[in-house]
Amino acid sequence: MSGWVVVAGLGPGAESLITPGAQAAIDAATDIVGYIPYVRRIAPRAGLTLHESDNRVEMERAAHALTMATEGRRVVVVSSGDPGVFAMASAIFEAVEAGPETWRALDIRVLPGITAMLAAAAAAGAPLGHDFCCINLSDNLKPWALIERRLRLAAEADFAMAFYNPRSKSRPEGFGKTLDILRECCEPERVILFARAVSTPDQAIRVTTLAEATPEMADMRTVVLVGSSLTRVIARDGAPFVYTPRSVTEAG
């Protein structure tokens, strides 16, 4: 009886964005491990144990999954989006590196998923259609000074940007500071897009400019996309299309 750990991404919410690979792993599992709202997306069935855990206990959750695999269980650790983008995959490998030698020998696989920024981009058009960067705005696990430095350098590089975890109740002020920094580095007309609960029935996309953006436009269910200097908005009846062209004609 060989156990394994699969770290699988469930995508941003819609069933239509769960890959067949992730679904097959769930169907073959004996145990599902993850943050409460993600585990609740898994249909219960005989022979499958669902282990819900709270936020901010990623290392305990990883150790639990790895321990069960050494006991022969087939464990799927579920993340929303892609498990490798600000989600459980790094936590699993941190636990492996710090843990007993037996964990290194385990069959551990990561299955990619549709990450929120790409679902948000698709819902709006193609705002990440050129070079871009992806920054976690939470300063739970890194100093704010590093976030600020990355924001300034990303603006200087004229990357489009995607922000995860822009704002939470425990960190209400960080996103306002982010907007202030971007306003120092970018023109007021720069496109900024708030994508909330992408691909779910609650989906809401708001397209605006840096000059008009306010901190309250983001919450923890929001991914924020900022265009490069070349990002365009195509006005039309209904929601506009937002895209970043493929070409840059002069070093900008």
Place this chain on the structure above:
Amino acid sequence: MSGWVVVAGLGPGAESLITPGAQAAIDAATDIVGYIPYVRRIAPRAGLTLHESDNRVEMERAAHALTMATEGRRVVVVSSGDPGVFAMASAIFEAVEAGPETWRALDIRVLPGITAMLAAAAAAGAPLGHDFCCINLSDNLKPWALIERRLRLAAEADFAMAFYNPRSKSRPEGFGKTLDILRECCEPERVILFARAVSTPDQAIRVTTLAEATPEMADMRTVVLVGSSLTRVIARDGAPFVYTPRSVTEAG
């Protein structure tokens, strides 16, 4: 009879990474449009016309798709990976913006897919598990000076990096220059990972360091991932795990 255009991502190659949403659009289509190797991934069936086109005719392909939709056809434009990451979605919106007013009124949707860098990251562990950027190394559509500037700023920001289109027969020298720039900005031990033909039977992952990397390790089927200064390699029997930790304890 209302036509539509769906721009769908087929993922990096494996059937298990095609989303149900993309498959449903293909099943509902009357016409498939795309670059030859991507259209060849679609199973022929009665009532479905496959339109293959060559590389570097993205604007003509976009206009063709939009024109067919105005005639009531249900058109899926296929890209590999995610259509919004260096693929057809931006070309479609460029065509819409430059085209006749009727195109703006069309039902145009982008469906996200598993992009190569995230499939490559998953195959290796979690090298993009912290802030990262994504750069197209082709200078077909932008000046090399801009690529060089972005590389230097990305290194200064200590982003992990993903590179698309690192090297082609027509641009054999660009990737060597990229390695030279990174060696100026990063330590020799910096982790670099070459992921070729990810998720296909030809998949090959090579993990090495900047000091050991050579231009020949990349070709047009390769995605290159460069770690941040904190990226770790866990040695083990078989392929190592590569991951970037979630935490940064000091402004680095």
